[in-house]
Amino acid sequence: MVDTILFIIFAIVAIVSGFNLVLQKQPIASALSLIGVMGSLAVLYLLLGAEFLAMAQMIVYGGAVMVLFVLVIMLLNAGREKSSAKSWFAQIAGLPLLLCLVALLGFLIRAILPPMRSVEFGSWVGGTAEHIGQLLFTTYLLPFEVISILILIAILGAVVLAQKELD
Amino acid sequence: MNFFIVSIIKIVLVFAIFMTTLAYLQWVERKVLAHIQSRTGPLRVGPHGLMQPLADVFKLLTKEDLLPPYVNKFFYLLAPFIAVCLALISISIIPFGPEIEVGGTRTYMQISDVNVGILFILAISSISVYGVALAGWSSNNKYSLMGALRSSAQMISYELPLTLVIVCPLLLANHLSLRAISDSQAGYYLGFIPRWSIFQMPFPQIFGFLIFMVAAFAETNRLPFDLPEAENELVAGFHTEYSSMKFACFFMSEYANMVTITCVATLLFLGGWHPLFPAPYSNWVATAVLLFAAIACFFQAIRPARKRDRYTFPVFGIGFLILAALWAVPSFQTILVPIFWFAAKVAFLLFTYIWVRGTLPRFRYDQLMHFAWTFLFPCALLNLLLTALFVAVF
Numbered sequence: 001m002v003d004t005i006l007f008i009i010f011a012i013v014a015i016v017s018g019f020n021l022v023l024q025k026q027p028i029a030s031a032l033s034l035i036g037v038m039g040s041l042a043v044l045y046l047l048l049g050a051e052f053l054a055m056a057q058m059i060v061y062g063g064a065v066m067v068l069f070v071l072v073i074m075l076l077n078a079g080r081e082k083s084s085a086k087s088w089f090a091q092i093a094g095l096p097l098l099l100c101l102v103a104l105l106g107f108l109i110r111a112i113l114p115p116m117r118s119v120e121f122g123s124w125v126g127g128t129a130e131h132i133g134q135l136l137f138t139t140y141l142l143p144f145e146v147i148s149i150l151i152l153i154a155i156l157g158a159v160v161l162a163q164k165e166l167d
Numbered sequence: 168m169n170f171f172i173v174s175i176i177k178i179v180l181v182f183a184i185f186m187t188t189l190a191y192l193q194w195v196e197r198k199v200l201a202h203i204q205s206r207t208g209p210l211r212v213g214p215h216g217l218m219q220p221l222a223d224v225f226k227l228l229t230k231e232d233l234l235p236p237y238v239n240k241f242f243y244l245l246a247p248f249i250a251v252c253l254a255l256i257s258i259s260i261i262p263f264g265p266e267i268e269v270g271g272t273r274t275y276m277q278i279s280d281v282n283v284g285i286l287f288i289l290a291i292s293s294i295s296v297y298g299v300a301l302a303g304w305s306s307n308n309k310y311s312l313m314g315a316l317r318s319s320a321q322m323i324s325y326e327l328p329l330t331l332v333i334v335c336p337l338l339l340a341n342h343l344s345l346r347a348i349s350d351s352q353a354g355y356y357l358g359f360i361p362r363w364s365i366f367q368m369p370f371p372q373i374f375g376f377l378i379f380m381v382a383a384f385a386e387t388n389r390l391p392f393d394l395p396e397a398e399n400e401l402v403a404g405f406h407t408e409y410s411s412m413k414f415a416c417f418f419m420s421e422y423a424n425m426v427t428i429t430c431v432a433t434l435l436f437l438g439g440w441h442p443l444f445p446a447p448y449s450n451w452v453a454t455a456v457l458l459f460a461a462i463a464c465f466f467q468a469i470r471p472a473r474k475r476d477r478y479t480f481p482v483f484g485i486g487f488l489i490l491a492a493l494w495a496v497p498s499f500q501t502i503l504v505p506i507f508w509f510a511a512k513v514a515f516l517l518f519t520y521i522w523v524r525g526t527l528p529r530f531r532y533d534q535l536m537h538f539a540w541t542f543l544f545p546c547a548l549l550n551l552l553l554t555a556l557f558v559a560v561f
Contacts, residue, residue, distance in 0.1 A: 028242065028304065035297070055286035063293025064323075070297065071319055074304045074312065129283065129343050 003121035007047055014040035025081045031069045038062045048119070050127035173274050178259075181278055185258050189422045190220035196521045203525035214479040230411040235306075238408060242305035247409065247416035250298025254420035257291050257427040260284045262346045264440045264505035276505070277346065284345040285337065288431055289330060292386065296322050298420065299388075303405040314404025317532065318388060324539040325385035325392075328378055331547035335375045335554040336364040336435040345431075349439030358445060363438035370557040375550050376436040378543060380519070383428045385539070387421065389520060391527040392535060429516040437512045440505035453494040453507040461487035 017036030024030045038061045045054035125131075136144050194209065194216065201208030209216030234240070264276035281287050296319050303315020337343065340351035354362045364372045385392040401407070406417045433439060442449030464484035471477045494503050530538070 028301075032297075032301075035294070051281075051283045052286070055283050055290050058290035059286065059293050063290065063296070067293075067296050067300070067319065067323060070300055071316070074300065074316070129286075 003047055007044065007121070010040040010043040010047075014044070027073045027081070028070065031066060031073055034069070035062055035066050038066065045127075047121050048127070049122055049124040052127055052129045052132050169272065173272060174278070177274070177278050181258060181263075185255070185423075185426070188426060189419055190224065192422050192426065192517065193223070193418075194220050195517075196524075199518065199521045200525050203522070214475070214482075224415075227411055227415040232411045232413070235408050237307045239305040239307065242301050243408075244413075246298050246302035246305060247413040247420075249301065250295065250420040251416040251423070253291055253295040253298060254423035254427070257288050258423070258430070260287055260345060261427070261430045261434070262349060262439065263509050264502070265350075267502050269502075275346065276502075280344060280346050282344045285333060285343050285348070285431075285435075288345075288427070289333070292424075292428075293326060295420075295424070298417075299405050302409070302417070306405070306408040308408055310401045310403075311405050311407045314401045314407070317401075318405060321385055321388070321392065321535065321539075324536060325382045325543075328539065328543040328547035329382035329386060331544075331551050332375045332379045332382065333435060334551055335370075335372050338554050338558050339364055339367050339370075339372070345434050345439075349434050349441070352438040353441050355445055361438055361441065361443055363441070364436045369561040370554045372436055372550075372554070374546070375554070376432070378547050378550065379432055379436065380516075381543060382547075383432065384520070384523065385535070387424045387428055389421075389425065390524040391529050393529065425517065425520060426513070429513045429520070432516055433509060433512040437516075440509040442504070442508045449508070450500050450504050451495075453504060454491045457487050457491035457494060461485075461491060 014037050017033045017040065021030050021033035021037065024033060038057060042054040042057040042062070045051075045057060197219070198208040198216070209219040212218040212222045234243075259278040260281045262275060262277035262280070266273060266275050268274075299318045299322075300315050303311040303313075303318070306312070336348060340348040342348050342351065352361070352363050352367065356362060356366070356368070360366055365376050384390075406414055409417060442452070444452065461484045464480045464487060468477055468480035468484065471480070493499060494507065
């Protein structure tokens, strides 16, 4: 009961924040809306029993990534967006094409994905740090290590590029 | 239904005690700093300035609430709200003691036991940057913006060693829940050395604890790392444009962060509520300390430094005597003794905060960053690797 109420509240928050992200003219307001989306997604993960994923979502996306976004916006002092005149094509065909896309996505999800059971909150217990650690170091060891090396290369690249700027 | 009633009682209790602590922490800080600098500190409002926090709250509430015309109104008003909410939220998962039984109901001395507790604390601390960053940006003032940028960069940089060092006690305890971490530190080696993380085999976390404390000073923007509000460079840093209650929010969030991070340090490294001495002796330490305080008060009353001390000190002495008697009642001891040890450790760490503030000068900003990235970060990494190695081998 409480789970359902919380789900409805945070699903609405996520969707409203998502719309707000696109509609806002002020870049920092968009960034904050994105944090709202991340935060409410974390709560939805928590409701499904994936507590480790929820916290990782908050630490990595809510904390690290979005702080960088906000800092960059603050440093560049990005002003309000100016809306350019819309092209005649977007004005005429925008809404029908959007509806087509949504319908197509809905059809593909129904057609391709296997039929799903209804979600039960709190019935799944595989979301603890222990379970995820087990999976990462047994079943998914190779992808995990490959991604680590990839990220290491990215960090090295960033350092090298920054070094060039400094010299 | 029972769960709701017990939870509400716990929330009210914790909130009341936490708020009082925040108010009086500021009085303690002013007093200790004053005595370090050979002054007396607040003395006028109430005996020994004890009513000073109330007077301060009243002053802040009744000051004019100024809204500068050039600020970005929405974010300007949102920032202190974010700061204070995120600072107060972490206390909800801090355990203060073991499971207790009051009138037939068993409950934890903790608002809620989250099984990813330490990650929750990290998540809250990593998003609490927004309060400061938004305050600085929306104020539309170069000093505020500089303060906010410094603060964000500093908090992000020091979060790395902090997180790396937090992992070490987790390796020793094999848990993420704060209650389980604290429980894994119960017991003694050879009957007298407590199994706290800083003494725990196979790899004692003494260096880890020191790194944690240094990073914690920087995380809470306290001296010697209070660059974000360095008053001789930046007026007041990110809260330059704030007044009255909105300023009080930032002020409160700073102290709340201090209390939370000392609580976390106590739970991770100093064994939480587990006493320094084995059980039969440790039950009487609180009584002994309070009795000593009472005797000191009476002694001061016999030889008063000021005239009114002759009347005020005996009152405090009697208060301490009553507290000592409370801690000596065996049926209360199961509840009160863990609280005493937890509070004593937190109070010691908070005193260290103030002590350091009164002793060390402020870093330069480049020194601060250099220290974090070239000294603290490698040290924390080395500490983590050694701990992992020892835990794996033994």
